[in-house]
Amino acid sequence: xxxxxxxxxxxxxxTLFIVITxxxxxxxxxxxxxxxxxxxxxxxxxxxxKAAYDLDKPLVEQYAxxxxxxxxxxxxxxxxxxxxxxxxxxxxxxxASMQLGLSAIAIALVFGVAFGTYxxxxxxxxxxxxxxxxxxIGIAIPNFVMAPLLSLVFGLYLSILPTAGWGxxxxxxxxxxxxxxxxxxxxxxxxxxRGSMVEVLxxxxxxxxxxxxxxxxxxxxxxxxxxxxxPVVSYLGPATAAVMTxxxxxxxxxxxxxxxxxxxxxxxxxxxxxxxxVVIVYAVMIILLNFLVDMIYGLLDPKLKSR
Amino acid sequence: xxxxxxxxxxxxxxxxxxIEGRSLWRDARIRLFRNKAAVGSMIILGIITLLAIxxxxxxxxxYDQIDWGYIQEGPNWENGHIFGTDGNGRDLFxxxxxxxxxxxxxGLLATTVSLIIGVTYGAVxxxxxxxxxxxxxxxxxVLYSLPFMFFVIMLMVVFGRNIFLIxxxxxxxxxxxMARIVRGQTLSLRRREFIxxxxxxxxxxxxxxxxxxxPNVLGPVIVYMTLTIPQVILTESFLSFLGLGVQEPxxxxxxxxxxxxxxxxxxxxxxxxxxxxxxLTLFCFNFxxxxxxxxxxxxxx
Numbered sequence: 071x072x073x074x075x076x077x078x079x080x081x082x083x084x085t086l087f088i089v090i091t092x093x094x095x096x097x098x099x100x101x102x103x104x105x106x107x108x109x110x111x112x113x114x115x116x117x118x119x120k121a122a123y124d125l126d127k128p129l130v131e132q133y134a135x136x137x138x139x140x141x142x143x144x145x146x147x148x149x150x151x152x153x154x155x156x157x158x159x160x161x162x163x164x165x166a167s168m169q170l171g172l173s174a175i176a177i178a179l180v181f182g183v184a185f186g187t188y189x190x191x192x193x194x195x196x197x198x199x200x201x202x203x204x205x206x207i208g209i210a211i212p213n214f215v216m217a218p219l220l221s222l223v224f225g226l227y228l229s230i231l232p233t234a235g236w237g238x239x240x241x242x243x244x245x246x247x248x249x250x251x252x253x254x255x256x257x258x259x260x261x262x263x264r265g266s267m268v269e270v271l272x273x274x275x276x277x278x279x280x281x282x283x284x285x286x287x288x289x290x291x292x293x294x295x296x297x298x299x300x301p302v303v304s305y306l307g308p309a310t311a312a313v314m315t316x317x318x319x320x321x322x323x324x325x326x327x328x329x330x331x332x333x334x335x336x337x338x339x340x341x342x343x344x345x346x347x348v349v350i351v352y353a354v355m356i357i358l359l360n361f362l363v364d365m366i367y368g369l370l371d372p373k374l375k376s377r
Numbered sequence: 378x379x380x381x382x383x384x385x386x387x388x389x390x391x392x393x394x395x396i397e398g399r400s401l402w403r404d405a406r407i408r409l410f411r412n413k414a415a416v417g418s419m420i421i422l423g424i425i426t427l428l429a430i431x432x433x434x435x436x437x438x439x440y441d442q443i444d445w446g447y448i449q450e451g452p453n454w455e456n457g458h459i460f461g462t463d464g465n466g467r468d469l470f471x472x473x474x475x476x477x478x479x480x481x482x483x484g485l486l487a488t489t490v491s492l493i494i495g496v497t498y499g500a501v502x503x504x505x506x507x508x509x510x511x512x513x514x515x516x517x518x519v520l521y522s523l524p525f526m527f528f529v530i531m532l533m534v535v536f537g538r539n540i541f542l543i544x545x546x547x548x549x550x551x552x553x554x555m556a557r558i559v560r561g562q563t564l565s566l567r568r569r570e571f572i573x574x575x576x577x578x579x580x581x582x583x584x585x586x587x588x589x590x591x592p593n594v595l596g597p598v599i600v601y602m603t604l605t606i607p608q609v610i611l612t613e614s615f616l617s618f619l620g621l622g623v624q625e626p627x628x629x630x631x632x633x634x635x636x637x638x639x640x641x642x643x644x645x646x647x648x649x650x651x652x653x654x655x656x657l658t659l660f661c662f663n664f665x666x667x668x669x670x671x672x673x674x675x676x677x678x
Binding site: 081084085088092093096097206207209210211212214215217218219221222226307311315318319323333334337338345348349352360 | 515518519521525526527528530531532534607611614615618619631634635637638641642645648652655656657659660663664
């Protein structure tokens with residue numbers, strides 16, 4: 071198990087390195103730069119500005135400088151948002167994004183597994199069809215449609231929650247964005263859980279457990295759930311990625327001051343260091359969660375334990 | 378035995394043969410057509426496709442034609458704007474149908490790209506096995522843990538909004554799972570007798586993969602393909618919603634939804650119609666995918 075963990079960690083490092091490299095060169099080979107404006111700058115001034123950001127050096131040298139600084143924890147200054155370093159911007163935006171993302175995943179897990187298990191136990195009953203029908207709607211309505219609808223219904227028609235904004239980070243501002251992020255994931259996880267639970271409930275070890283005379287709740291909660299959760303656990307990696315991507319849209323719809331909002335603006339403005347910073351933060355999050363997921367998987371799956 | 382009896386016998390023999398010869402595919406087709414949700418979805422998708430193909434014939438307005446008399450007006454049957462008009466006075470009905478063209482085309486083409494890459498990659502990895510397999514699959518693992526959407530977004534920003542780039546970018550993102558599925562299937566196939574027989578008779582590896590392996594993994598591939606199409610359509614809408622998809626005056630459902638979301642309080646119809654079409658399409662593809670899975674893999678039911 072330990073050697074497995076170490077091996078996984080060793081893969082994570084080159085992965086992160088690939089992310090940084092690809093993102094760096096992709097941004098730079100793009101036509102256009104951060105100082106393109108309607109009115110061209112005088113050449114000397116443009117030269118000076120570029121020199122200040124090391125943009126006048128050859129690409130490979132820029133890359134070396136960037137990596138070197140990164141190792142010292144320096145993400146560089148933001149080009150477009152004056153007087154702020156990328157690190158400062160990320161530290162300012164990360165809490166909001168992380169709160170939304172992690173709560174959405176936690177909520178999706180709890181409700182998804184609960185609904186899926188319930189539907190599996192009552193397979194082919196009315197409850198099953200209703201739950202799976204609703205889950206299908208959750209998948210078919212993308213979160214960028216759901217978000218404005220939620221804001222319209224709860225914010226405007228019912229006026230029980232703010233339509234958008236962040237306030238001082240009070241709970242009422244977070245509810246709608248979290249729901250919008252969590253809904254599709256609840257649907258996916260419910261479908262996954264139901265599928266694997268149905269399969270597990272028909273397996274031999276469950277029949278044995280039942281034959282021993284265990285109560286049905288015990289059979290499900292103690293024996294079946296462990297096996298049924300395996301596909302859900304391995305889905306957590308992609309789920310995290312999906313929630314983070316979704317947060318880019320959700321944050322801008324609800325006006326959340328998170329790092330997702332930066333990303334789009336920075337990419338459109340060619341604010342190279344800021345784009346890189348956000349991509350790196352997201353990549354680290356995703357790689358870290360994938361690692362965690364693999365570890366949990368190893369603990370849950372007896373076939374992997376021996377390795 | 379007279380002639381008519383003979384023919385009757387022959388016919389019944391023929392019929393018997395037909396029953397015996399019922400192939401896996403035919404079985405699957407029968408099961409699929411018994412699934413009401415899947416059949417209903419196919420009909421609805423067919424209608425949406427027909428609407429998209431014949432879009433220019435169905436409305437008196439062109440998709441980029443501005444009707445100055447009706448700027449951002451609600452649905453009205455009398456003036457022919459049955460879905461209303463957008464902020465520029467363009468007919469929403471025809472624009473939704475043009476959006477359907479883009480979304481369906483992107484869905485099919487990008488899925489085809491992912492299909493070609495994924496199936497070939499997976500089959501090669503699974504067939505050769507050993508070191509080649511572990512290196513190839515490690516590579517997939519690494520790609521899996523990349524924040525791909527961010528790369529796609531960057532790609533769109535970097536190279537401009539080119540519709541062909543959308544196909545390629547989305548196809549390049551979606552092939553990973555396909556490769557894994559095909560590789561798993563191939564691993565179990567390659568030790569089977571008919572592959573060994575092909576080997577023994579001197580068929581080249583290339584031919585074995587494309588003639589013998591790939592046709593035998595088509596079942597799961599088709600199921601996953603049906604589930605990839607809605608995924609791709611959704612991703613395209615997502616990009617368009619961010620303003621990175623197709624360009625004006627051409628449109629897609631994502632663009633229309635994002636325009637609608639901005640004026641949702643005043644003009645709800647501008648969000649509702651494209652959103653309903655998008656959701657309906659995703660719904661149908663998912664139902665068909667589920668139906669196909671049940672039909673091709675009866676043990677799962």
